[in-house]
Amino acid sequence: MSGSRVGVIGAGYVGLTSAVCLAERGHDTVCVDVDEARVRRLSDGVATIDEPDLPELLERGLRTETLHFTTRYDALADRDVVFICVSTPSMPDGSADLRAVDAAVGELATVLRAGAVVALKSTVPVGTTRRVADRLRGNGIHVVSSPEFLRESHAIGDFRHPDRILIGSDDDRPADLVASLYPPGRLLRMSPESAEVAKYASNAFLAVKISYTNSLARLCARAGADVTDVTRCMGADIRIGAHFLQAGPGWGGSCLPKDTAALLHTGREYGVVLPEVESARATNAAQAVCIADTVDRTIGTPISEARVTALGLTFKAGTSDVRDSPALTVCAELATRGAALSAYDPRLAGIDGEMLRAAAIVGVDDPYLAAKGADAIVVLTEWPQFRELDWARIADQAPGAVVVDTRNLLDAATLADVGLTYLGNGTRGGF
Ligand code: UDX
Numbered sequence: 001m002s003g004s005r006v007g008v009i010g011a012g013y014v015g016l017t018s019a020v021c022l023a024e025r026g027h028d029t030v031c032v033d034v035d036e037a038r039v040r041r042l043s044d045g046v047a048t049i050d051e052p053d054l055p056e057l058l059e060r061g062l063r064t065e066t067l068h069f070t071t072r073y074d075a076l077a078d079r080d081v082v083f084i085c086v087s088t089p090s091m092p093d094g095s096a097d098l099r100a101v102d103a104a105v106g107e108l109a110t111v112l113r114a115g116a117v118v119a120l121k122s123t124v125p126v127g128t129t130r131r132v133a134d135r136l137r138g139n140g141i142h143v144v145s146s147p148e149f150l151r152e153s154h155a156i157g158d159f160r161h162p163d164r165i166l167i168g169s170d171d172d173r174p175a176d177l178v179a180s181l182y183p184p185g186r187l188l189r190m191s192p193e194s195a196e197v198a199k200y201a202s203n204a205f206l207a208v209k210i211s212y213t214n215s216l217a218r219l220c221a222r223a224g225a226d227v228t229d230v231t232r233c234m235g236a237d238i239r240i241g242a243h244f245l246q247a248g249p250g251w252g253g254s255c256l257p258k259d260t261a262a263l264l265h266t267g268r269e270y271g272v273v274l275p276e277v278e279s280a281r282a283t284n285a286a287q288a289v290c291i292a293d294t295v296d297r298t299i300g301t302p303i304s305e306a307r308v309t310a311l312g313l314t315f316k317a318g319t320s321d322v323r324d325s326p327a328l329t330v331c332a333e334l335a336t337r338g339a340a341l342s343a344y345d346p347r348l349a350g351i352d353g354e355m356l357r358a359a360a361i362v363g364v365d366d367p368y369l370a371a372k373g374a375d376a377i378v379v380l381t382e383w384p385q386f387r388e389l390d391w392a393r394i395a396d397q398a399p400g401a402v403v404v405d406t407r408n409l410l411d412a413a414t415l416a417d418v419g420l421t422y423l424g425n426g427t428r429g430g431f
């Protein structure tokens with residue numbers, strides 16, 4: 001149904017993407033966020049996150065007045081459906097911090113009219129939807145679970161063309177109303193509990209798949225095999241699927257680390273151990289040491305006197321997001337061993353300079369200057385630009401340097417030709 005009155009709480013990666021896409025589908029959308037500066041910039045048409053197509057949709061929503069930003073919850077009083085998209089970061093024990101969700105629910109209890117529907121899009125532990133529904137039932141407000149599966153740098157595309165639309169609800173009317181807001185897609189209806197577990201289970205499985213690949217990479221390097229060939233064969237089996245089988249420095253971002261920790265916490269609450277998820281996290285945690293050990297044993301100088309250049313700081317290519325970035329974890333491990341770190345990333349301008357300084361990383365906005373005098377160059381993010389670099393020029397800047405390609409992005413022969421020592425991830429002669 002086009003033309004519903006929709007609210008979104010939280011204008012972050014998920015909330016802002018959802019708001020501009022709902023407005024694009026013709027729904028009058030009001031997006032509420034506590035961050036006044038963020039609301040002001042968005043109202044001025046400044047995209048506060050780095051997502052392809054988002055600036056255009058933001059501009060269109062504002063121009064056609066189908067999209068408004070505010071810090072005021074009472075702007076939601078006439079809404080049919082309100083999506084809660086606030087952050088649910090990890091607590092020290094791994095559980096999801098629900099204070100923002102509960103704060104949003106408390107505000108909605110005072111402003112929404114009877115018959116309105118709240119859709120929980122933030123990733124929340126099993127049981128949260130039912131708990132929120134119990135709290136709002138007295139106001140005649142319905143609550144459904146509507147987890148998102150957006151990937152950063154593909155978020156708009158993922159919203160427009162979802163693999164599946166997941167709605168957890170015991171009642172059809174609120175579920176149908178929320179489902180009608182989305183683009184056509186495979187609608188999966190289930191209980192709120194199943195929807196909540198399904199979201200965590202999906203992300204945790206992606207993490208398990210990547211960690212399994214990273215473990216296989218260790219075996220391949222020692223056995224003279226090539227993990228990219230091994231996973232090419234595995235991925236040809238439709239039961240396995242080719243995606244998420246790329247070896248790397250480990251998985252990061254604002255979701256997989258937090259969601260695997262939260263799932264394990266939920267398991268502990270119910271007395272269920274999830275060893276597959278525990279081992280995936282253990283493998284992930286070991287990646288930085290494995291990469292630093294590789295640098296340590298292959299450069300000709302003590303690592304405490306070494307200069308190392310990181311190519312890539314973001315948690316993956318296509319975004320400027322460094323939240324829980326494995327690249328930063330590797331840099332921290334190298335710095336702990338005394339190495340002097342410089343780094344280049346195509347999105348360096350969007351990365352907090354203060355954070356880099358605190359991490360003893362010198363950001364250099366030129367890859368060739370960043371590589372100057374390096375004993376080792378570590379490729380940590382799979383930016384395609386790194387493949388196009390003039391590696392002869394890099395070799396001039398860093399004669400005889402070791403290149404540790406954690407993303408298997410580069411061509412080994414090209415680097416060998418210019419006198420660099422190339423080590424791939426899980427490849428013959430690599431690590
Ligand atoms: C969030 C959740 O962290 C994640 O669990 C879920 O899968 C999707 O939504 P994300 O959009 O990346 O992910 O969060 P973030 O980019 O941190 O944005 C959260 C927004 O909520 C921020 O703009 C913040 O200002 C806002 N917020 C936070 C509120 O409006 N109210 C609050 O009480 C807290």
Ligand code: UDX
Pocket residue numbers: 148149150151152153203206210243244245246247248249250251252253254255256315316317326
């Ligand atoms: C993830 C899920 O994919 C998405 O469905 C969910 O809604 C939010 O969390 P995102 O965090 O944007 O999305 O990143 P994703 O593309 O999943 O990558 C996560 C991490 O795994 C990145 O650090 C990436 O570099 C790494 N990765 C991914 C690998 O190391 N190898 C792979 O094959 C794929």
